[in-house]
Amino acid sequence: MGIGAAAGVAAAGGVALTAQASGDTSASSSSASGSLVFDPDAYTELTTTVTDTEGTDHEVTYHFWKAITYVAKPVDAAYQSLNVSVPVTIDGTAVDASDAPILFANSVGGYMPSSVANATGIGGGGTGGGMVGGTPSGAPSSSASAAATAPGANGDTNATGGALSTNQLLALAAGYVVVEPGARGRTLKNSAGEYYGVAPAAIVDLKAAVRYVRANKGRIPGNTDRIVSAGTSAGGALSSLLGASGDSPLYDEYLEEIGAADASDAIFATGAWCPITDLEHADGAYEWNWGSNAAGSGSKVDRTVSKELRAQFAEYQASLKLEGLNGFGTLNARNYDEYLVKQYLEPSATTYLAALPDSERATYLAANTFITWKNGRASFSWADFLTHVGARKKTAPAFDAFDLSTGENNLFGKGTTVSRHFTAYSLKNDTTGLTSKRPDSDIPELLRLMNPMCFLVEKANPNRTKHWWIRLGAKDSDTSHTVSANLAAAAHTLGDDVSHLYYWDQGHGANTDAGDFIEWIAKVTGHRTRTRK
Structure with missing residues (x-):
């Protein structure tokens, strides 16, 4: 299905990307000096060709802001930065994206680090984690190192964020603003041997990125009250968590520590593909x-x-x-x-x-x-x-x-400890020589901070998203089918709008109805693309 009827522009479903700079203004970090004020003029103008779901090419010219640090006190700015893409013309027609929905698309896979530092345009050049035991993506700080000894993710890999590059191009061609945030991940290690991207770093970073966008309402184009997150695999889990935990005070201490903007981190809608979440119950x-x-x-x-x-x-x-x-x-x-x-x-x-x-x-x-x-x-x-x-x-x-x-053991590492057990059952059956009888005292709180179900079932978060798009491949055995189904049932039980289905004969990271997702965004946000006269 195309997106033309809902969004006012032809659907964009391909992954063709041929972008070239046509402006002389270079992107820069708005917070290089600790400022969290977005500079509207620090963009590069690029042109890209997007092929829609019906096979038609569309030429989109957009403004691109690269690698903007979104916190005042970054632990590693190479990961704690975001890109912004704003369409200005589509097929030669000028568009006004000042009130458009904002697609907030993370590229996290395997709870690995994700960086936008090397991106050359929307969906092009940015890198997400997900390599088993691999090197953190992007350009880490001089103190960071690839944790080569960090565990893999037991086959749970999603090196490029899977569905998202298509979604990002679709959204741009539909006239939406696209924000691509980086985030710290579990394998990042500093010169002292300390892991600084383990739980809850990734969700804290994504919340900080949302706060940056909302704090810059009127400077960043788009409707900051209509932010729609998207993510695949571990990124889908984080997208779900971002939607479920909006404005929860449980994260305040972590957000203050990195100098997040004083703004809301609630989002309007959540898109989650094959979320690897509810980890404390995932084995069962x-x-x-x-x-x-x-x-x-x-x-x-x-x-x-x-x-x-x-x-x-x-x-x-x-x-x-x-x-x-x-x-x-x-x-x-x-x-x-x-x-x-x-x-x-x-x-x-x-x-x-x-x-x-x-x-x-x-x-x-x-x-x-x-x-x-x-x-x-x-x-x-x-x-x-x-x-x-x-x-x-x-x-x-x-x-x-x-x-x-x-990789999940590594996600709950701490300090110089690369991996920890996070369930009593596995600790009891540990084969590495541990003698503890129960998980470390901080584990229960970390699990709560990483699990969207805690904000939907234990006590419904009033500032959660009320719109959910959840997808899973029917042949995806990276996780249990009950994980996404429980997430959908929990949101539905609360009265939220839920769109949840499985793709037949598809595996992990599948996205076969990307055009429908863009239409869904237009429907739930009430948006119609506006042209400039």
């Missing part, structure tokens, strides 16, 4: 979902561990008391498979198959006989769906590994 959720599937690469899964973790999930799910969408009733470990099949998976398969030409549909159904196709609808069992997906991506536990080997 993963085993409930994928416990019967053999692991890939010849890895073996301890069935006793899997069974014990599934029991943990059952207890946790019952405690949530969440109601499924469309009047399904209370979700629990016994009925969640039915819920996923009826609410998400069969509709996903139906949409996919209905869009195929008759001959291609017949070929697909012949190769996937577990699907019953009747009266234009697909049906199948949960067990057959699991067989269709095949090998699971991760071993057990998937997130808090007994040997402290995952």
Whole structure:
């Protein structure tokens, strides 16, 4: 679907990007001297070609502000900076973006650091984390080093922010303002060997970036009351958390420490693709979902561990008391498979198959006989769906590994300690020689700061976003399907507007309806692109 009807401009869904500078004004950091005042004149004018969802090219000229430090006391400005892109003409027609929605698109993957310092334009040259045990992206400060010994993310990688480069180009061609924030990540280490991007650094940075944008209302073009976040994988988790925790005082101390602007960090809407979140319960959720599937690469899964973790999930799910969408009733470990099949998976398969030409549909159904196709609808069992997906991506536990080997273990590192356990179960079963009986005393608060569910279920945050766009690939076994479904159910239970669906036969980081996302932004914000006369 195109975005023309909703946004007033043709849809933009491609990733073609050919930008060249046409101005003589260079971008600069507005806060090089500690100021948090955005300089409206410090932009470069660029032109890019964007291919829309219908295959049509559109020429967009935009103003580009590069690597603006968004805090007064940065720990590492190479990561604590943002880019701003504002369209000025689309296909030769001047547009007025002064009141346009602001797409706030982070490129975090694997809870790794993300920098915009090397960007050459919107979606071009900026780098997100996500390499397993790799080098932090961007241009770190002289005191930073790549933590080569930091754990990977147990297969949870998303090196470029996945869906987001398409979303950013789409948004620009629709006449929206695009803000691309960098953020610290778990592998950053200073000369003293201290990890300075572990939890909760990434969410604190993104909140600080939102505060910078809102504090510069009237200087940064766009409607600062209509900020829509977007992120994929760990970036999707952070996007969800940003929306759920708006203006929570729990982060004030951290924000003051880095000199964040004195402004709101609440956002209007959240876009989250395959969010890797609710980490303290993620191991149990993963085993409930994928416990019967053999692991890939010849890895073996301890069935006793899997069974014990599934029991943990059952207890946790019952405690949530969440109601499924469309009047399904209370979700629990016994009925969640039915819920996923009826609410998400069969509709996903139906949409996919209905869009195929008759001959291609017949070929697909012949190769996937577990699907019953009747009266234009697909049906199948949960067990057959699991067989269709095949090998699971991760071993057990998937997130808090007994040997402290995952990226999530590194996320909860502290000081010079590269990794820590964040669940009592994994600490009890530790294989590295630890003798502690319970996680460190600061872990519970860090988990709260990193989990959007805490702001939706424990006590509803009144300043949360009220609009949610959540997507997941049906074959994504980087996380449990219940994670995004619980997030959607929690928001729905509170009366929020929720758009949540799964992409059939797609894996981690998929984004097959980017044009629809741009239309959704126009719908929920009430925006119509304005042209200049």
